[in-house]
Amino acid sequence: MKKNHTILHSILIAGFLILSCNKEIQDSSAVAYLPSNLDNNAGTWKPYILANTSEVAVADPKPVSDPEYLKELDSLKNFIAPRVSPENKAAIKYWGAGAVYRWNEIARELAAKYNLPPASNAEGKYPAPDAANPLADPKFPFANPPYTARALAYLCVAQYDALITAWNYKFKFNRKAPYKNDLSIQPLLPPTDLPSYPSEAAVVAAASYTVLIAMFPGEVPYLDSKLAECKNASVWAAMNTPSDISAGDALGKAVAAKVMTKAKTDGMAAANNQTLTTGMIEAAKGRGIQNPWLSQEAPLRPPMLPNYGAVLTWNFDKAALVSMRPPIPYVVGSPEFEKDLNELSYIQKNQTREQARIANFWSDGIGTPTPPAHWHRIAANAGIDSKFSEVRMARTLALLGTTEMDAGVACWDTKFYYYTPRPQQFGLKTSIGLPNFPSYTSGHATFSSAAATILGYLFPDQATEFIRLANEINESRIFGLIHYRIDCEMGFEHGKKIGIHAIARGKTDGSGQ
């Protein structure tokens, strides 16, 4: 009996330990750093949308001896500094990782939140999300991979064009940081020699905000709070005065407005034109595709953005898009097709846990930030590891962002040009979920190969690793049973060509890389 009590006692202690263990999840989080190079000449870099970095004017700042500016310094020192709360400090720490980095992260988070396909209604139809009523069911947008690739591209381009403009004015006006004009001011982030007018944090915040409220119109209150916090954190940390911030805010908004003017006419409005699919199927049949793609969902779901392939690209023109388009894949019934299909049948029966893990890791399906966003995350973290300046981080992500949108457009052009069937039309299952659009070429393969190519140029010491990741992603779609090998191999080749166009842009943008 005594022994039994001892056993019970031990179990109770073990139980207490398990029940009381901390469930809190520790996210990895970037922290502030001193850039390895301030990129002082970034004001001469080539913009995407603007004609040059003087196109948008910034008002002259007050001289540092002006009473208004001195009053701002006094306020930083004697009013704001004593009132910085623990919450303010948490915001300073968060934004200290960089406004470009954080706004990219925010956009990816919104993509995940909105990456949900509309449900079918009682009539068996899938109502289209309505930008004018974004929080109704279904929510607008359905942030699928093409949508998100584009949203991130415009975000990154707006940040970049706004920041290189800011750099132009920073070094033109050369107003030093508050703590350099008044040595008794203690900054709460690493001090920098970067001129502070206009504020780079405010430029990025306002540019990002302007793009993101257009891309995610249901998130205005959330984005309002992030905009305010981002700008305030720079003042709380004594990195900027309010006049630095307001100049940056105006600049960011003005540049992003020009960027969004282009976005409105890039063809996205017609990307979901479902009336084109009948003609697309007929054209594909004319090219030799006798078993065209058919939705595997019930009720039949219209394909995702069938006309996204007509959206304007960034780093090459329509003629180049057509000339790079992969050739027709193996047709159903050919020995090569049978071989690819047999490979999938074998994996379905014998999928290893490691194959399933790889398929899951890279799946980036419903409810995730999507494959292009996965590469943004990889690139942003690589930029932090390389201690990139804010403006070089923006260049990195703009090159990647435009590449990923180009990859999406070119891949969608290919998918709907050939309109090929998914393996599930021949009885295969999937361990990750089946995307609702034609099979050839693999979007993952194209996104990943293009990303690995441009990132290999931007981070030469990691080029091999990026290619390894892209190859693993290629295999992941086969392991998940949703792509034939030919889809992945040809998508990979296609993505590489798309990435090379982006490298050409990077080499001539004045950055000296």
Add this chain to the structure above:
Amino acid sequence: MSRYYLPLFLMMGMLIGLQNSVPAQMPNDAIYMNKNTICVMAAYGQNSWDEYWENTLKRENLNIGTNTTQMYMVMVAAGITDKLNLLAGLPYVQTKNSAGNLLGQKGLQDLSATLKYKFFENHGLSLHGALGGSIPMSNYIPDFLPMSIGIGSTTLTGRIIANYKHHSGIYITLHGGYTGRNNINIDRDTYQAYDRVYNTSEVAIPNTADGGINLGYLKNGIQATLFMEKFDCIGGDAIRRNDMPFPTNNMVSNNVGAFLKYQPSHFGINGRIAYVTSGQNVGQALSFMAGILYQFSIKGESVGVSN
């Protein structure tokens, strides 16, 4: 496309499907194997649903059709003393959908073990405590719901049971339990839950609470019980509109069912049926289980159960 319910299975698998059907007794009843008596059960169980609650919205999913989970279980109940029993079980689980293209999963699920102790007994009234846990026995995928065979959490359950038995054989049992569930790791290093994105592979799984009432008859080798049970997650998030379920979901279910056992000698049979009458983030499952029991004594003591 929505998958869904395996969390339910795991939860109810642990809490209903498995433990309730441990031979002759369960962690939430007041029945004991006599000292040095062991009962082994082999059982088949199945549950299926074609409607589920997406948060509070009850819906069907034509890309799932009917989701079916099949379980092959081995269970043991052992009398360490007349007042202290050990219960253990291990299921092999496989899942499938009748529609759509999600690949069914299969494998050994979680080993569970419970110690149950009778603290007090007087004039048919008794009070009991049970402490048990479960641990995954294979590296199955926990977040491919509703196809996953479990959610991969290591759990620990504390339970109290109050029982009154009349000499006629009629009894009533009230029970309540709390289950701590450890965080899990998924294959991905980013996921969305609780309305935000986490950049880690670690996922916090809500703990659960459950309670129920059994009304039954037990005499001369016959046991017949009707039960009602409620399961709740402590926290957790909801399945979003038209999203897949996820292990963090706040799964809630209310169940009714019946349990029958006949054990005239060493050999016996039992059967169980249960139905989810209402819930959130779970499938409206109908489940049944049937088992064959073999009971024996290891020291020549009298074979039997006490209540």
